[in-house]
Amino acid sequence: MRVVCCSNSGVSAFPSCLRFPPLIAISTTPSSIRFLNSPPLRSTASSQHVTIMASKNSQQDTRLARIASAIRVIPDFPKPGILFQDITTLLLDTKAFKDTIDLFVERYRDQNINVVAGVEARGFIFGPPIALAIGAKFVPMRKPNKLPGEVISEEYSLEYGTDKMEMHVGAVQPGERALIIDDLIATGGTLGAAIKLLGKLVNTNVLWASKENPLSESC
Numbered sequence: 001m002r003v004v005c006c007s008n009s010g011v012s013a014f015p016s017c018l019r020f021p022p023l024i025a026i027s028t029t030p031s032s033i034r035f036l037n038s039p040p041l042r043s044t045a046s047s048q049h050v051t052i053m054a055s056k057n058s059q060q061d062t063r064l065a066r067i068a069s070a071i072r073v074i075p076d077f078p079k080p081g082i083l084f085q086d087i088t089t090l091l092l093d094t095k096a097f098k099d100t101i102d103l104f105v106e107r108y109r110d111q112n113i114n115v116v117a118g119v120e121a122r123g124f125i126f127g128p129p130i131a132l133a134i135g136a137k138f139v140p141m142r143k144p145n146k147l148p149g150e151v152i153s154e155e156y157s158l159e160y161g162t163d164k165m166e167m168h169v170g171a172v173q174p175g176e177r178a179l180i181i182d183d184l185i186a187t188g189g190t191l192g193a194a195i196k197l198l199g200k201l202v203n204t205n206v207l208w209a210s211k212e213n214p215l216s217e218s219c
């Protein structure tokens, strides 16, 4: 699936609305997978449910424009046809970086989140400060063969290749409520794999955040 959304940049392969760290909140309530304004996310777990979430005031929040403009866009990297969204420039802008973290902390600090799961590598940048600020533990979702303990794995397709994601068994306990943090969605393959991976440990109810979709508890 390619996530489709209106783009200010005019490049449909990577919508500007997703130039913002996506976030998923997962609880242990079983239901079904669904996106607002987009086709269903790839998933084998028919008992899951996905809801797009964002700040109620996201359209008016001036921080979002600064965050979006702090992300450098590089055409044809790492290969022709890829419009690369470079968040390293966001990290150089201390205000934009802090605003990014603050937005998620404001949204989720009162939502009983126990676990922030960060997707390697860029979810390791945004995930830990959010976890610390909301009082949650941080769980890395890693590239293969990096974790020393017992792991569960999920293979997935990328815009430019395939990959595998692993996490430690026991890192997330049944009944815990988790957020998945990564920097962006391109094909959605990584996000889908992260949802499936967590779904192997707990029943999941998934809430998905993006800049341009209104906050909603269910769709």
Ligand SMILES: O=P(O)(O)OC[C@H]1O[C@H](OP(=O)(O)OP(=O)(O)O)[C@H](O)[C@@H]1O
Binding pocket: 119, 120, 121, 122, 123, 157, 158, 159, 163, 182, 183, 184, 185, 186, 187, 188, 189, 190, 191
């Ligand atoms: O929606 P998708 O098509 O799955 O692409 C998005 C993923 O791609 C990038 O990571 P990448 O796999 O390039 O790894 P990196 O963070 O280690 O650079 C990005 O940080 C997301 O995790």
Ligand SMILES: Nc1ncnc2[nH]cnc12
Binding pocket: 014, 082, 083, 084, 085, 086, 158, 159, 160, 184, 186
């Ligand atoms: N277009 C893109 N920009 C940055 N990182 C990516 N990872 C996968 N697709 C990407």
